[in-house]
Amino acid sequence: xxxxxxxxxxSKWQKYWDDNQTYKADLNSSxxxxxxxSMFNYPSGxxxxxxxxxxxxxxxxxxxxxxxxGFESYHPxxxxxxxxxxxxxxxxxxxxxxxSMAKIIPDYHKQYKAMGWSNDWSKEIATHEPKYYKWSxxxxxxxxxxxxxxxxxxxxxxxxxxxxxxxxxxxxxxxCWRHDGPEDPLVEKKEIKQWFFKITDYADExxxxxxxxxxxxxxxxxxxxxxxxxxxAEVTYKVQDxxxxxxxxxxxxxxxxxxxxLVVAPEHELVPFLTDPExxxxxxxxxxxxxxxxxxxxxxxxxxxGVFTGAYAINPLSGRPVPVWIADYVLVGYGTGAVMGVPGExxxxxxxxxxxxxxxxxxxxxxxxxxxxxxxxxxEKYIIANSEEFDGMTxxxxxxxxxxxxxxxxxxxxxxxxRLRDWSVGRQRYWGAPIPIxxxxxxxxxxxxxxxxxxxxxxxxxxxxxxxxxxxxxRATEWLKVPCPQCGGEGERETDTLDTYICSSWYMLxxxxxxxxxxxxxxxxxxxxxxxxxxxxxxxxxxxMIYARFVTRFFHKIGLLENxxxxxxxLYNGKVTAANGEMFSKSKGNGVDPLEIIAQGYGADAxxxxxxxxxxxxxxxxxxxxxxxxxxxxxxxxxxxTQDFLEAKTTDENDxxxxxxxxxxxxKVTEDLETQKYNTAIATLMKATNDLYEYKAKTGIKSxxxxxxxxxxxxxxMGPFAPHAAEELWHDLGHTDTLQRDHWPVxxxxxxxxxxxxxxxxxxxxxxxxxxxxxxxSKEDIIAxxxxxxKVKTYLVSEPKKTIYVPGKLxxxxx
RNA sequence: GCGAGAGUGGCGGAAUGGUAUACGCGACAGACUUAAAAUCUGUUUCCCACAAGGAUUGAGGGUUCAAGUCCCUCCUCUCGCACCA
Numbered sequence: 001x002x003x004x005x006x007x008x009x010x011s012k013w014q015k016y017w018d019d020n021q022t023y024k025a026d027l028n029s030s031x032x033x034x035x036x037x038s039m040f041n042y043p044s045g046x047x048x049x050x051x052x053x054x055x056x057x058x059x060x061x062x063x064x065x066x067x068x069x070g071f072e073s074y075h076p077x078x079x080x081x082x083x084x085x086x087x088x089x090x091x092x093x094x095x096x097x098x099x100s101m102a103k104i105i106p107d108y109h110k111q112y113k114a115m116g117w118s119n120d121w122s123k124e125i126a127t128h129e130p131k132y133y134k135w136s137x138x139x140x141x142x143x144x145x146x147x148x149x150x151x152x153x154x155x156x157x158x159x160x161x162x163x164x165x166x167x168x169x170x171x172x173x174x175x176c177w178r179h180d181g182p183e184d185p186l187v188e189k190k191e192i193k194q195w196f197f198k199i200t201d202y203a204d205e206x207x208x209x210x211x212x213x214x215x216x217x218x219x220x221x222x223x224x225x226x227x228x229x230x231x232x233a234e235v236t237y238k239v240q241d242x243x244x245x246x247x248x249x250x251x252x253x254x255x256x257x258x259x260x261x262l263v264v265a266p267e268h269e270l271v272p273f274l275t276d277p278e279x280x281x282x283x284x285x286x287x288x289x290x291x292x293x294x295x296x297x298x299x300x301x302x303x304x305x306g307v308f309t310g311a312y313a314i315n316p317l318s319g320r321p322v323p324v325w326i327a328d329y330v331l332v333g334y335g336t337g338a339v340m341g342v343p344g345e346x347x348x349x350x351x352x353x354x355x356x357x358x359x360x361x362x363x364x365x366x367x368x369x370x371x372x373x374x375x376x377x378x379x380e381k382y383i384i385a386n387s388e389e390f391d392g393m394t395x396x397x398x399x400x401x402x403x404x405x406x407x408x409x410x411x412x413x414x415x416x417x418x419r420l421r422d423w424s425v426g427r428q429r430y431w432g433a434p435i436p437i438x439x440x441x442x443x444x445x446x447x448x449x450x451x452x453x454x455x456x457x458x459x460x461x462x463x464x465x466x467x468x469x470x471x472x473x474x475r476a477t478e479w480l481k482v483p484c485p486q487c488g489g490e491g492e493r494e495t496d497t498l499d500t501y502i503c504s505s506w507y508m509l510x511x512x513x514x515x516x517x518x519x520x521x522x523x524x525x526x527x528x529x530x531x532x533x534x535x536x537x538x539x540x541x542x543x544x545m546i547y548a549r550f551v552t553r554f555f556h557k558i559g560l561l562e563n564x565x566x567x568x569x570x571l572y573n574g575k576v577t578a579a580n581g582e583m584f585s586k587s588k589g590n591g592v593d594p595l596e597i598i599a600q601g602y603g604a605d606a607x608x609x610x611x612x613x614x615x616x617x618x619x620x621x622x623x624x625x626x627x628x629x630x631x632x633x634x635x636x637x638x639x640x641x642t643q644d645f646l647e648a649k650t651t652d653e654n655d656x657x658x659x660x661x662x663x664x665x666x667x668k669v670t671e672d673l674e675t676q677k678y679n680t681a682i683a684t685l686m687k688a689t690n691d692l693y694e695y696k697a698k699t700g701i702k703s704x705x706x707x708x709x710x711x712x713x714x715x716x717x718m719g720p721f722a723p724h725a726a727e728e729l730w731h732d733l734g735h736t737d738t739l740q741r742d743h744w745p746v747x748x749x750x751x752x753x754x755x756x757x758x759x760x761x762x763x764x765x766x767x768x769x770x771x772x773x774x775x776x777x778s779k780e781d782i783i784a785x786x787x788x789x790x791k792v793k794t795y796l797v798s799e800p801k802k803t804i805y806v807p808g809k810l811x812x813x814x815x
Numbered sequence: 816g817c818g819a820g821a822g823u824g825g826c827g828g829a830a831u832g833g834u835a836u837a838c839g840c841g842a843c844a845g846a847c848u849u850a851a852a853a854u855c856u857g858u859u860u861c862c863c864a865c866a867a868g869g870a871u872u873g874a875g876g877g878u879u880c881a882a883g884u885c886c887c888u889c890c891u892c893u894c895g896c897a898c899c900a
Contacts, residue, residue, distance in 0.1 A: 003853095218895065221819060225896055232900080250900060263900095304898085334899045341900095347816090348898055372900085373817090419899050541895080613839070614827060620893090624827065626840050633854095634839085640854085680829070683838035690838090697856085760834040765881050767834055804880055809833055814880050 001647065002732070004639040006603020010724040014113050022740050023067075023118040025074035027512065027525055034066035034073040035529055039537035039544070040507060042500075043104045044085035045093070048111045050576045050584065050611075050623065053594040055538060057608045058573055058617060058676070060117045062534045064720040065673045067118070068744045074529070076511035077112065077119035079105055081128035083500035084162055084178060087431035091464060097431045098459055101128055114595060116604045116723050118740070123514045127503035132510065133433035134454035135520035136503050139551065140425070141436055141447050142558065148198040149425075151445065155267070156424065158190040163465035164429050165192055189291075192469060195426040195435060195496060199550050203227050203418040206549055209565060216572035216618060219541045226542045228419025233403060234336060235412040237262060237313035240321055244273050246313055249335030249417055252345060252372040253406060254399040257387035258363040260353065261341035262313050262324045263306065265332035266290040274324055276310030283307055283326060290328045304329055304352045316411030317402070318388065327352065335417050345372040363387050423547065425499045430463040430472040432497025440484035440491040449485050455493065471495050504544055505551040508532050508566055519560075527562045536571040536617075545570070571676060574620035576611070581622060592623055605722035606632035612678040612721055634682075635725050637689050638714055642729045644696065645711045650704035656751070658703065661691040662710040663751035669717045670744070678721075685717055708733070713745035760810035761786045763795040779805050786811040 017023060038059040041052065063075035081101050089104075090097040105126065112119060125132055143149040157166040159176035166176055166187060175184055207227045210220050232251035239245055246262055264271060266287045275283045286307045306327030313324050322341070329348060330339050343353035344362040350369060353360055364370045365383035375382050379395035390398045406412025426435060434455045436448035448455055458479040463472045473479065473495040484491035506520065512529050513521040530552075548566045556564040577583055578590045585591070598604050609631040614621045665688035672681035692710060701707050712733055719726040719739055730739035753775055759782055761769045769791040773782050783803060787796060795815075802814040 218819065222895055225818075228896090228899065230899070248900080252900075329898045329900095331899065339900045346900070348900075351898095417899075419896095610839095616828085619821095619828090622827075624840065627827080630839055636854085679827095680838080683829075686838055693855090758834080762833085762881070765879090770834065802880060804833095806833055806881095810881090812833080812880050 001640070001643050004636045004725065005601075006598075006605060006724065007601060009728045010114075010116065010598075010603055010605070013724045013727045014116065016727075017118070017738075017740070018113070018121075020738065021122065022738055023075065023120050024122050025072055025120050027072075027074070027529065029072035031070065031072040033529055034063070034071035034533050035076070035511075036062040036066070036073070036534035037076055037508065037511075037532060038535070039540065040078045040080050040504070041108065042080040042083060042085055043101065043108055045089040045100065045104050047107065048115070048594060050592045050594055051538065053115060053607065054576050054611050054621070055536060055573065056112070056115065056117050057611055058536050058571065058678075059534060060115075061608075061612060061673070061678060061720040062676065064118055064723060064740065065744075066533075067741055068716065068719055068739070070742045070744070074120055074511075075118050076123060076125075076508075077117075077121060078125035078507055078511065079108070079127065080500060080504050080507070081105075081126045082133070082432045082497075082503055084164070084429065084431070086128075087429060087463070088162075090431070096459055096461070096463065097128070101126070111595060114598060114604060116608065118723070123511060125507065125510050125514050127433075127500070127507065128431075130454045130456050131515075131517065133457075133498075133503065134517075135510065136433045136498055136506075137436040137448070137453050137455060138450065138520060139502065139506065139554075140498065141450060141453070143197055143554070144447055146554075146558065148201065148554070149195060150198065151193055151195050153191060153193050154424075155189045156192045156194060157187045158192075159187055160185050162429070163469075164427055165190075165194065165424065190469065192428075194424050196422040197425050197550075199423045199546070200418055200420055202550050202553055203229065203420045204416075205553065206546065209549075213565065213570070214568060215570040219545065219570065219572045222541045223546060226420060226546065229416060230418075231414075231416050233406060233412045234415045235316065235340065235406060237316060237322075237340070237411075239274065239324070240312040240314060242273070242311065244270055246270060246274075246324065246338050247336045248338045248340045249415060250340055252342065252375070253412065254384070254395055254402050255342045255345040255363045255372055255375070256315065256340060256402070256406075257318050257390075258342040258344040258361040259315050259318075259320070259322055259340040260343060260359040260361055261322045261349075262338060263327045263330045263341055263349075263352070264324065264338040265330045266326045266328055267332040268326070268337045270338075271309065271326060274309040274311040279308060279310040283309055286326060304348070304355050306352065306356065308356075316409055317405065323358070325352075325356070333421060334419065342372070345370060345375065347371060361386055420546075423499075423501075423550075425502055426496035427499055428469055428471045428495075429465060429497060430457075430460065432500060433457065433503065434473065435494040435496050435498055437494035438482055438484055438491040439494065440487060440489060442489055443484055443486040445494075446484055446486050446491070452485070457497075471497060473497070501544060501547050502551075505547040506555070508535075508548070509552075509555070509561075520555075521560075523560050526560070530561060530563050531565050531568040534569050534571070535567040536573050538573050538575045541572055571617060573617045574615070576621045576623055579622050579624060584623075597628055602628045602632050603724070605635055605725045609635065609682060609721045613682040614679070616679055617676055631682075634686050634689065635718070635722050637693070638685075638718055639725060639729060641689065641692055641696065642711045642715065642732065645701050645707050646732060648701035648707070650707065651702050652705065653703050655695075655699070655703035655706040657695055657699075658692065658706045658710050659751045660754045661688055661695065662713050662745075663747040666713055666717070666745045666747035667752065670747075673720065681717075682721060685714065688714060709745075715739070716743050716745050719743075757808055759786065759808075761789060761792050762810060762812040763792060764814060765812070768792050768795050775808075779807075783811055787813070 036059045038055040063073045067073035087097050090100040093100055159166050161179045176187055207229055210223055230251050233253045234247050234249050236245050236247045306325045309324050311324040312321040314321055341349040343350040343360045363386050365385045375395050382395050384390045384393050384398045434457055436455045438446045440446055458476050460472055460476055480493050482491050482493055509521045509526055512525045552566040553564045555561040597607050606628050610627040613631055614627055665684050668684045669681045715726050715729045727739050755775055756772050757775050759771050759773055769789050771785050771789055798815050800813040800815050804812040
């Protein structure tokens with residue numbers, strides 16, 4: 001009998017699929033479209049690891065399932081080639097990033113193919129190619145023209161190791177996301193001129209559209225929290241004996257009669273004007289200390305700190321003068337950078353007041369501390385006090401009235417704030433797309449005209465950053481000097497490069513039209529293929545996934561795209577860890593190399609099937625060295641029973657039992673694949689295979705027609721998980737076309753049930769036996785059979801008070 | 816601290832309020848073999864020597880003829896956010 005040997009068949013079919021362009025998608029096909037993908041790879045030189053094997057197999061299974069079902073299924077492939085991992089790898093390797101990419105990417109090709117992923121290589125993209133990043137730069141120019149790109153001087157996170165600015169989301173626990181080891185330094189802050197995209201303009205619509213998305217719920221929640229909408233008011237306090245006034249943002253303006261102090265951030269622009277000579281030294285010392293502190297230190301501090309400025313501000317409603325303090329618990333980047341201190345209803349303000357002996361006024365009838373979040377949760381339960389004419393009202397009544405009064409005295413205005421900050425899009429590193437801006441002494445900052453794009457990144461010998469805050473492009477003197485597009489005078493190119501998140505924010509659209517040199521993508525093809533039907537990844541729940549939504553919405557707004565959302569379905573899948581739950585890492589040396597497992601003889605099919613079987617996709621998988629041998633056995637069993645069938649002397653008789661085993665499996669597997677319940681789909685296939693073995697042992701393989709149907713169904717359904725073995729068996733079964741397109745079994749309702757069914761019998765809620773009855777037996781017959789069962793009789797000590805019959809399931813007696 | 820989710824055999828995990836422990840791993844036994852591997856067959860939640868029986872889905876309570884599933888209280892773990900006013 002022909003034995004299962006992955007080594008012999010996997011490379012054979014990989015070559016066949018390549019030669020026949022089996023996975024090339026026809027974007028103009030009249031078939032229904034399906035596009036599924038995992039987040040693309042950033043090639044770092046290390047090759048694929050087990051996490052990649054997990055991620056890309058998830059989308060590959062979906063793409064294969066749909067392709068076999070008859071969809072025009074597109075499983076694209078590309079490379080997020082710009083960015084620090086690639087640049088750092090090139091530095092280590094002592095070559096330019098361009099050279100190293102030219103070497104690395106072909107290696108990845110081999111590895112992807114060895115995994116049996118059904119990518120369409122004819123439409124491959126890479127973000128470091130000028131023909132791609134021309135359009136990343138074009139996006140920058142469009143954002144600029146629509147007033148969504150601006151430059152601002154800000155305190156920015158700075159990673160000492162990478163010599164670059166970091167976005168907020170790239171700072172994790174006070175450290176750089178790429179350097180978060182125990183020996184790595186904390187990030188610092190530097191004042192740097194930076195380009196920003198005004199994503200905050202889209203905060204509201206991004207938030208509103210989140211609920212309707214068919215995404216992993218935790219990611220939707222994370223996005224909502226990230227956007228962080230909060231409704232409140234801006235309230236202005238006049239500073240006593242001064243022309244200045246301080247505007248605070250508050251969501252609890254209904255407690256503002258309880259204000260006993262104001263706090264402004266140490267970085268606040270008014271601080272120099274508020275501070276009187278007596279307090280100047282202290283204030284400046286505090287500012288300096290804050291400035292030097294890392295974010296981590298600032299967060300780790302339990303005790304509140306702060307100093308008094310000497311200024312007093314007037315509560316616009318009560319007229320009460322309150323002292324103005326500076327303290328680092330107030331953040332300069334949120335709201336107005338100033339808050340009103342209401343220690344009676346705010347925990348942080350309470351701590352602050354306690355520490356510095358400031359007054360406390362309670363604005364609730366209880367006259368004790370009630371958190372403003374409690375008040376907001378139950379505004380009808382709390383009564384206002386110490387608030388002049390509002391005393392005695394519930395907060396539900398008083399809240400709008402207090403706001404109305406604030407507005408009428410000209411001291412307040414309703415205001416919505418977002419936690420989301422604008423997107424910092426410039427990086428002071430070489431390996432990225434140059435920002436298409438020319439600085440001219442006369443004209444200022446001028447966009448590179450669209451017809452001059454791309455601004456090609458010059459290939460430099462020395463591309464390492466030197467720590468002056470500018471990228472190596474500052475040293476590319478020839479490249480740097482360019483005439484101003486407006487006045488023709490001397491100009492100098494911008495030396496910042498674009499954040500790689502820009503390249504990855506629109507790549508799914510480029511997949512649809514990778515060679516277009518007139519536009520980032522054609523609207524017609526994009527309108528047909530967007531949104532992406534299935535997307536998955538184990539990272540980037542907020543940053544990438546929000547930026548992609550933002551840029552897609554921008555395209556929608558400027559009329560390039562009908563659908564404002566990029567991803568219809570997003571699965572945030574789990575990662576693979578070592579058996580002890582530790583993350584795989586190079587330094588620990590506990591990695592599992594997928595290619596090695598394939599080479600050991602288990603093959604890609606068994607590896608793929610194990611990864612999809614081990615757990616539901618949203619859970620983390622602990623690597624089990626026995627797992628792949630286990631799924632190998634399963635594939636082997638399907639293989640052997642198919643070969644058994646091919647060698648059996650069959651007849652033209654019928655075998656309903658076989659059909660009753662396979663048809664329910666077809667139903668279950670098809671449904672489970674639709675919702676990415678891969679583990680139970682595979683379990684169902686295993687069960688069906690076991691059932692076939694059982695029938696083979698009992699009655700042998702007789703019915704040519706029914707056994708063929710069972711074997712072919714099994715092979716087809718195994719296809720998405722184990723495509724090589726399935727393809728080989730498909731051809732063994734006599735087919736000459738590929739299994740991969742348009743071959744999926746369909747179940748028939750009449751085989752979903754058998755002629756007998758098993759009924760459970762309960763007495764007083766306890767299982768006391770089971771009976772087997774004909775499927776068409778009447779309720780009366782079944783109850784009669786149940787009550788005459790020998791075992792059950794011993795428990796039926798008296799006439800049942802109640803008898804419940806659940807059709808096809810059970811009989812329950814109450815005695 | 817706030818928010819979300821989860822606790823089921825030795826392990827990964829299954830289960831529209833209706834026979835808990837599917838499927839796989841591991842373990843044990845048998846068949847085949849000179850032998851081993853591979854393969855095939857069987858057993859495997861726990862308690863009791865076996866059977867009969869009983870217990871069992873983190874703990875406790877409730878609803879129901881019937882609860883892993885629904886409700887309440889508590890414990891533990893994981894993941895997000897983290898002084899956002």
